[in-house]
Amino acid sequence: MxxxxxxxxxxxxxxxxxxxxxxxxxxTTPKFVVGEVKECVPHPDSDHLSITQIEVDQEQVIQIVCGAANIAKGQKVVVAKVGAMMPNGLIIWDGELRGEPSHGMVCSAKELGIENPEATKGILVLPGSAVTGEAFQMN
Structure with missing residues (x-):
């Protein structure tokens, strides 16, 4: 809203x-943006989490802890920034997962409420031509 x-x-x-x-x-800044995964390393205290550094705007990189198996360096992804309200009503806050700070969420098609999401599980990977920092439109 x-x-x-x-x-x-x-x-x-x-x-x-x-x-x-x-x-x-x-x-009034966009809360759902195209992000580029600049770094993706395994979480030292988890067998399924990754610690990512994601560029969400020109020279603004945030850390997000992600549980999706398909996340990788170089991908363009949808980032829900702190303050975003997900389609299911969940508000995105700064958090901490197993001792690592997380400042947003990398989104799957299902979490974004996109109808008929692809059969692949995990985050929604955007085409390489998607513009980093641009608002992501869910319509």
Whole structure:
């Protein structure tokens, strides 16, 4: 859901009237983006997790711990950034998996709610021509 500046201002006004000092800030950056896997190494404390470094925008690389068997360096993938709401209502937060920080999620077609996902299990691998950092459209 995207709020307008006016809606955020109204919410902040309500928060102030209720005695809160905190203010909400509108973030209109895309939450589902094309990412490029720059590094993919086995998690030292797991037999099925990988620690990835994924470029999600020009010169912005984030670490994501991924459990998909088909993830590999060089792939273009769909990244749900922190703050994204998945089609099933799950919110993506910063987390930690077996001691390693994770700042988003690499998505499968099923997780994205794409109808008739390919029979292959694991993450959705995009064509190499996909543009890193570009918003991913699920429609």
């Amino acid at each position: 995207t709020l307008t500046t006016e809606q955020v201002d109204q919410l902040n006004n309500c928060l102030s009237k209720a005695g809160f000092n905190e203010q909400l800030v509108a973030d």
